[in-house]
Amino acid sequence: MKKYAPILKHYAVEPNFVEDFGRVQKVYSNKGIFSLKKIKPHHGPDFIKHIQTLYQKGYNRIIPIYPTVDGRYAVLYNTELYYLMPWLANEEKENRYERHQQMFRELARLHVLSVKDIPVSKEDREEHYENTSLEWEKQKEFLDGFIEECESREYMSPYELLYTQYYNDISQALKYSTTKLKEWYEKTKDSEKTRTVIIHGKVSTEHFLYDDRGLGYFLNFEDARQSTPMHDLLPFLSRSLKTFPKRSEDAVDWLYTYLKHFPFREDEMLLFQSYFTHPGPVLSAVEKYHKRKKGKSELKHIQHMQKQFWLLKNTEYVAMRIDEIERQKQQAQAEAAAKAEQEGAQDG
Template structure:
């Protein structure tokens, strides 16, 4: 779309802010608008997404958290404009030109995430029946996955000639099962820790945590953007997707990931039950299981090369997750032993 078309299309929206656009740059889901009142970011979302996230943003501001890119109100006080069945909201444009190394930027991101979680934390009521129901359903799912893995390896081993995928799966089977067993054990530990509790800690989660959604202003302060998925939930729901994506590499000892988690814990320590649940979910080899199930259920001709490559990548992810989880779990055990030893003395 050329510039005159953009100006014609956006002028009715920006009139609500008494802004006259001069020039527009398209950055995908965000438009950079040069205008008579400065430079702005105009974001488009679907009406079904709704504007509940604005309520969460305002709640955080009320609690003293201001590291969120502000959303400007229209002249009549609305925080979004409906135009041609699309919702638009307006923010200042962030320069995001801070020249820092990736590790330092990610540490700032996790420190601000911890502050966000700290300021919005609250306890909610969870009945023992709800907790038990969640536990039983999850255990049932874990056992169902283990049964599938065992059934598939028996089927593979009974063949005279295995396919390349089946052979690779047999090589990986023990490690997949170990990860699943570790996940189940931590989940059982979590239930033992919490089965008599009727409270759970909730925070406002960003919902789409990414270094791309943490921008810097001209003064070097970082701010969150893309809050459309914000909601109250467990802090784990911000941590897990970010970590899982960061572990999608070739096998390596990802001490940077461990460092980020520890950095976050300095400002927002997880309770023991939250840690157990975090370890359980992070160790759960869901990507591997989904890959194997996809191969097993494929009825037509299978693309062996495609499935083998996919299984290989998922295995790398499993090993990277294993290193992070076991390292942090062992650190916790050592700290607990040291604490018990100090108390005995």
């Protein structure tokens, strides 16, 4: 209480008891229960700017940040920045599936309200494409070189033997990702704009809490910034697929819940598919083994690659379902257009 009383004084709040939750303190006070959050000072200006922008645009599913008595939204104390919010009960009134559905609906609404086109020169777009393509080509060369190295041995290590079994799947994922990147570039190379939104930056069910009415609110906007929507989607989906092998229809449903409210343009979907399917984690695991020195055992390297390969296969299933759904949508649109043209000809 002695530590936090000087901070809370700026809000005219007198603490009766403070419960420690790491970077968050639960404050019981003369004015109710509050959440006092500590962040690094360099996060402060942009964090407050993005929240105020969202409020101005009508987005109100952010846990309110209380101003101090003199109107500031944060207090600098002992080199740390603090801000005050209400403490939400966060009682789960829905199951895990529904919780994710509501979170993705709200994320889409956040993106819809903050969307804006920004200029991107053809030169910058070309440079991004060429640099990424070059990096992925080097990764392909490494994959191919390491498989040759493994197969040239009279006796392979257990890790190398496992890699030879996984090689085709990793190689195919990289090929698919590279193909989608090329399709994206061909589609957009003459475009001089790209669509951005204010992204949350740390989308997680831990950062989506419920009030006593069952309404969900985002918190923890310290990493919010203007960027492309997939920078919110990709990290979340990747984390949710880091499990034992499974066919995650939930992940497909969450994504299309989002897309129902914030549809991707064709080029955005191509770029999303490219980055989503890129086998970066398993590639990184293989490169670490290849460069290994004394330290991690063979077994630890095998276990690490196994987990990254499961992520790749779980991602592959979701990617196949996205491909299937997008093809069905394109087919339905083509049939509708053909039907409309036929009806127009008959009327003529």
